């Protein structure tokens with residue numbers, strides 16, 4: 036019996052990155068497909084780290100290759116081009132030992148079935164090593180290469196947050212911490228923290244969020260104590276603000292209009308004995324909601340529908356609380372979803388705006404007098420946040436914004452904006468709108 040040759044992780048990462056950066060594929064989907072083929076946990080971690088870092092830094096090192104090579108391989112040999120980007124990322128960002136990074140990249144080009152390009156790959160990486168200081172200066176002159184973000188997003192960030200744009204652009208290129216949400220119905224946050232520390236997992240309680248635990252290093256969460264029993268969920272602290280701002284109480288009827296994968300819905304159910312209806316448009320995303328509910332020991336009515344088409348799914352009983360976690364540009368969560376910057380276009384914002392306005396308008400009549408609607412987006416763009424909520428308030432005499440003051444972030448029109456990196460959280464906008472009684 037012949038042994039199956041070991042898969043070369045860098046070659047796999049290069050193929051994945053080429054599909055993401057040049058083919059428009061989602062890194063989450065590609066990694067979900069490729070990762071199981073790797074038996075070793077370290078290879079899986081390396082694959083994911085390389086694809087994420089490669090997507091995050093693509094716009095910088097893709098530009099660097101234009102300086103380093105006379106003729107780009109981008110079109111003719113996309114996987115080798117992506118492998119070169121990954122080589123530069125390993126040398127310049129990830130701090131891998133240079134000899135190992137170059138040797139492994141040259142080996143990977145052979146694993147890609149392109150041995151004749153091994154010499155070229157070696158020469159390009161060696162040239163970077165010799166000329167890195169000058170090349171970095173040149174790259175930093177161009178904002179796109181400097182921030183590894185598309186020009187439209189850099190412009191929009193500078194326009195919307197002139198005093199904070201450098202912080203926002205910098206935070207988007209950092210590593211996001213791994214945060215958990217302790218399941219109140221399972222046990223206290225302190226008990227979970229003690230179990231983690233006992234298992235030698237360094238972690239601490241987030242000072243401003245009652246259920247949040249910050250892990251000091253990334254890890255396979257399914258191996259943490261209590262995962263299978265539903266002791267916790269993985270959720271950034273920003274997303275944990277929703278349940279706080281909904282002001283939940285036992286007996287309320289609550290609608291989560293944009294529910295998958297169910298993170299905020301589950302948190303709401305952990306906080307109070309509510310009757311929750313979770314609506315989600317994408318049928319393929321519904322199983323994730325059920326998985327999360329069942330692992331955490333929670334129950335909700337889950338419907339597949341366009342939430343804005345209320346005639347199709349609403350039973351006519353008003354809700355005391357409505358959460359609209361609106362589909363948006365995801366520009367507040369670039370550090371967790373590095374491929375968003377490569378796929379999102381400036382023209383997407385107007386299309387998203389239509390959906391955001393439509394959800395608000397069509398769901399407002401479902402809110403009981405005296406009830407509360409929470410509009411949330413993980414965007415940093417004012418166009419998707421206050422520019423959606425302010426006209427809505429102007430046009431509805433029975434809608435009143437509740438002034439917010441949170442421990443982190445800043446006022447943004449009638450709502451509150453946590454910017455990426457504020458208290459080390461993801462970027463997220465919240466507006467609480469009350470209906471007059």
Ligand SMILES: C[S@@+](CC[C@H](N)C(=O)[O-])C[C@H]1O[C@@H](n2cnc3c(N)ncnc32)[C@H](O)[C@@H]1O
Pocket residue numbers: 274292293294295296297298299300314315316317320340341342343360361362363390
């Ligand atoms: C930001 S995500 C929601 C995240 C979720 N609330 C959580 O905390 O896990 C937005 C979701 O809204 C869904 N969606 C988009 N348009 C919708 C619509 N018209 N009706 C219902 N769901 C919609 C998307 O498929 C996506 O799953």
